[in-house]
Amino acid sequence: MLPGETAVISGFDDDALSVKLMEMGLLPGTVVRFNFSAPFGDPICITVSGYDLSLRIAEAATITILN
Amino acid sequence: MAAASTIKIALAGKPNAGKSSLFNLLTGLNQKIGNFPGITVDKRTGTSHLNAEITASIMDLPGIYSLYPRTLDEKIVTEILMDRNNSQYPDCVVLVADATHLKNCLLLLTQLIDLQIPTVLALNMMDLAAQSGQSIDVQALSAALDLPVVMLNARTGQGVAELKTILAGTIKKSSRTIFEPGAEIKPLLAEVQQQFNIEQPYRAYQLLQQTNNLTFLSAEAKNSINTLAKTANFFQHKYQGAETVMRYGFIQDLLNKITLKLSDPEWKKFSYRIDKVLTHKVGGYLIFFAVLFLIFQAIFAWAQVPMDFIDSTFAQLSNRLAAFFPEGPFFDLITQGIVPGIGGIVIFIPQIAILFACISILEESGYMARVVFLMDKLMRKFGLNGKSVVPLISGMACAIPAIMATRTIENWKDRLITIFVTPLMSCSARLPVFTILVALIIPDNKLFGFFNYQGLVLMALYLAGFLAALFSAFVLKFIIQTTERSYLIMEMPTYRKPKWSNVGYTIIEKTKSFVFEAGKVILAISIVLWVLASYGPGEAMNNAHEVVQQQTANETLSAEELEARIAAYQLEHSYAGIIGKTLEPLIKPLGYDWKIGIALVTSFAAREVFVSTVATIYSLGGTEDEQTIKGRLKSEINPATGGPRYTTAVGLSLLAFYTFAMQCMSTLAVVKRETKGWKWPLIQLVYMTVLAYVSAFIIYQSLS
Numbered sequence: 076m077l078p079g080e081t082a083v084i085s086g087f088d089d090d091a092l093s094v095k096l097m098e099m100g101l102l103p104g105t106v107v108r109f110n111f112s113a114p115f116g117d118p119i120c121i122t123v124s125g126y127d128l129s130l131r132i133a134e135a136a137t138i139t140i141l142n
Numbered sequence: 143m144a145a146a147s148t149i150k151i152a153l154a155g156k157p158n159a160g161k162s163s164l165f166n167l168l169t170g171l172n173q174k175i176g177n178f179p180g181i182t183v184d185k186r187t188g189t190s191h192l193n194a195e196i197t198a199s200i201m202d203l204p205g206i207y208s209l210y211p212r213t214l215d216e217k218i219v220t221e222i223l224m225d226r227n228n229s230q231y232p233d234c235v236v237l238v239a240d241a242t243h244l245k246n247c248l249l250l251l252t253q254l255i256d257l258q259i260p261t262v263l264a265l266n267m268m269d270l271a272a273q274s275g276q277s278i279d280v281q282a283l284s285a286a287l288d289l290p291v292v293m294l295n296a297r298t299g300q301g302v303a304e305l306k307t308i309l310a311g312t313i314k315k316s317s318r319t320i321f322e323p324g325a326e327i328k329p330l331l332a333e334v335q336q337q338f339n340i341e342q343p344y345r346a347y348q349l350l351q352q353t354n355n356l357t358f359l360s361a362e363a364k365n366s367i368n369t370l371a372k373t374a375n376f377f378q379h380k381y382q383g384a385e386t387v388m389r390y391g392f393i394q395d396l397l398n399k400i401t402l403k404l405s406d407p408e409w410k411k412f413s414y415r416i417d418k419v420l421t422h423k424v425g426g427y428l429i430f431f432a433v434l435f436l437i438f439q440a441i442f443a444w445a446q447v448p449m450d451f452i453d454s455t456f457a458q459l460s461n462r463l464a465a466f467f468p469e470g471p472f473f474d475l476i477t478q479g480i481v482p483g484i485g486g487i488v489i490f491i492p493q494i495a496i497l498f499a500c501i502s503i504l505e506e507s508g509y510m511a512r513v514v515f516l517m518d519k520l521m522r523k524f525g526l527n528g529k530s531v532v533p534l535i536s537g538m539a540c541a542i543p544a545i546m547a548t549r550t551i552e553n554w555k556d557r558l559i560t561i562f563v564t565p566l567m568s569c570s571a572r573l574p575v576f577t578i579l580v581a582l583i584i585p586d587n588k589l590f591g592f593f594n595y596q597g598l599v600l601m602a603l604y605l606a607g608f609l610a611a612l613f614s615a616f617v618l619k620f621i622i623q624t625t626e627r628s629y630l631i632m633e634m635p636t637y638r639k640p641k642w643s644n645v646g647y648t649i650i651e652k653t654k655s656f657v658f659e660a661g662k663v664i665l666a667i668s669i670v671l672w673v674l675a676s677y678g679p680g681e682a683m684n685n686a687h688e689v690v691q692q693q694t695a696n697e698t699l700s701a702e703e704l705e706a707r708i709a710a711y712q713l714e715h716s717y718a719g720i721i722g723k724t725l726e727p728l729i730k731p732l733g734y735d736w737k738i739g740i741a742l743v744t745s746f747a748a749r750e751v752f753v754s755t756v757a758t759i760y761s762l763g764g765t766e767d768e769q770t771i772k773g774r775l776k777s778e779i780n781p782a783t784g785g786p787r788y789t790t791a792v793g794l795s796l797l798a799f800y801t802f803a804m805q806c807m808s809t810l811a812v813v814k815r816e817t818k819g820w821k822w823p824l825i826q827l828v829y830m831t832v833l834a835y836v837s838a839f840i841i842y843q844s845l846s
Contacts, residue, residue: 099633100245100390102390103387114422115520116519120421126245128633128634129515130631
């Protein structure tokens with residue numbers, strides 16, 4: 076994904092992490108927007124259901140998306 | 143009026159929802175900071191008069207998103223809310239929600255409802271919500287959840303009176319059940335409920351989910367729950383995921399029903415524009431370093447004025463008292479031991495207050511989250527956290543407030559590593575020692591006619607401390623084991639103006655906890671050190687006058703010179719002197735003699751004491767004048783070699799020692815307070831002393 080793009084979450088690769096992500100509102104079927112990344116490309120900032128989250132790339136990589 | 147009854151109220155909610163503001167509004171200055179038993183999490187409690195008859199004790203719980211904890215701080219909340227026998231178990235919870243981001247605030251609320259804990263929903267930041275154009279039907283929300291809802295603006299205090307009135311009445315449990323566990327686990331839940339005598343199915347469900355996390359369960363109970371879970375095929379992650387999805391489904395339906403008007407996404411535009419600048423590839427770092435520099439300046443330079451004032455006030459007080467009291471060991475203890483000891487605690491207050499003013503402004507405004515965002519990748523390589531940067535840089539002014547500032551780091555391992563390495567950063571107390579030694583051994587020449595050698599060495603010392611800190615952090619990353627996984631799933635709060643009264647409360651809270659907790663240890667050690675330096679075995683101390691007078695009978699000395707000789711003689715024969723002499727064989731390989739040994743012992747109170755001890759031991763009286771001390775040190779002869787005592791090798795070895803050694807009891811006291819035990823400060827003391835010894839040893843042996 077590139078900054079500014081949006082996508083729909085379809086699922087997660089990491090069980091333990093997925094529950095945390097879901098608690099923060101990253102549920103399958105929700106729209107996420109990739110806002111911008113930190114200067115070294117990691118972490119990144121995303122928007123989901125109206126609020127902004129920062130995630131490490133490794134954490135974001137466990138989220139699978141539909142484009 | 144005396145309180146007729148006290149109810150226990152806990153404030154819960156996600157971080158940044160305004161819990162602390164509400165806590166400050168409810169309790170005012172009736173707050174105290176304690177510890178949750180057994181773990182290193184601060185417990186903020188206070189009392190609030192709800193009305194003339196009812197007083198409530200209010201507890202501010204660490205910020206959480208749900209009952210499933212991610213960090214140690216969060217665990218405590220689950221622990222309290224799950225255990226009805228816990229002494230902290232609240233009669234009622236106020237869930238503080240951020241009205242502009244209701245969705246993820248309600249997750250915890252639905253769990254509280256299922257635990258059947260009486261709850262009041264406080265919708266905070268109603269002003270911002272209104273600004274954003276959002277409008278919700280509060281009555282419908284209250285009816286749908288069957289609990290009281292209060293609209294609140296914790297920045298101005300609007301709605302607090304209403305909240306108090308509601309809390310003073312009886313709050314009943316909500317009759318709703320939001321999460322229905324699947325039919326296949328119902329028999330299992332029934333079994334757990336029966337075995338542990340639990341009314342609510344959700345409590346039983348939570349026991350199954352978090353069996354091994356909950357410390358109030360006995361090993362036996364854990365075993366039996368685990369066995370039950372195994373036979374019934376209970377998969378924690380799978381069920382937890384399903385639960386979250388179900389709860390959010392409910393919340394979405396609820397929000398659809400009660401939202402009269404959605405917020406206009408435009409309202410965040412301003413915040414995004416700030417983000418564009420503050421997280422810019424180049425500009426972001428420049429601004430951050432400018433902010434760091436400002437903080438550093440503030441604690442390094444601006445704190446100097448009040449610190450000098452405190453220093454001279456206590457010195458005067460000590461002299462006045464000495465003149466006022468008759469002579470005697472008891473009065474000496476007061477004027478030379480206790481008063482300067484208290485002065486040694488108070489002197490840190492300006493730095494602590496200034497640093498925490500800066501930090502709480504960063505936190506309140508939302509900038510701290512961006513700092514973490516900017517620094518996370520760089521710092522993570524060294525086992526540190528984006529938030530470690532502020533303590534590390536502050537450590538260059540003083541490690542005391544810096545270590546207290548590590549509180550902002552949620553992850554326990556990251557926090558511990560930061561605490562551990564911060565004292566390696568060269569603090570301002572090392573500077574007097576550095577300048578005098580550098581001036582002594584490094585020629586005042588210029589490299590290429592441009593770089594001053596002395597300046598270069600000084601910079602190298604700061605760099606050595608910094609590199610040692612990074613290196614130690616890197617090593618610790620592999621040594622410290624933790625079951626806690628490091629996450630950076632963090633909400634980026636919308637920028638807003640800091641609330642000044644919260645900044646004030648933070649300053650008061652931090653200063654209080656330093657003075658009353660670390661202060662005790664500092665006072666005790668400084669009295670011990672004073673006794674060591676002022677008393678000695680046998681008659682040597684009392685006979686100092688006669689002995690020195692006899693020794694110097696054929697010299698013509700002024701009264702002051704004689705006084706200085708006597709002081710030197712007394713220090714030599716004090717317990718500290720004896721320790722210095724005992725240490726001599728140990729520190730000889732570093733190039734030191736017993737005189738330096740004494741300075742090492744006494745400067746444990748604070749590094750800069752090295753200078754005044756050296757002045758005393760070389761019979762210079764109370765002078766702290768650099769030129770005088772430098773001149774005297776230059777002429778000191780090493781009897782073994784006949785050459786000067788302070789050779790380049792000895793000087794560099796001493797510099798290395800002071801760069802790395804934990805020569806600061808106040809730091810130890812603060813680390814003890816922050817890690818809630820003597821284990822880490824002692825490990826730190828040993829580690830830093832060994833590091834200092836080894837590097838001083840290598841330097842001296844290779845240069846001499």
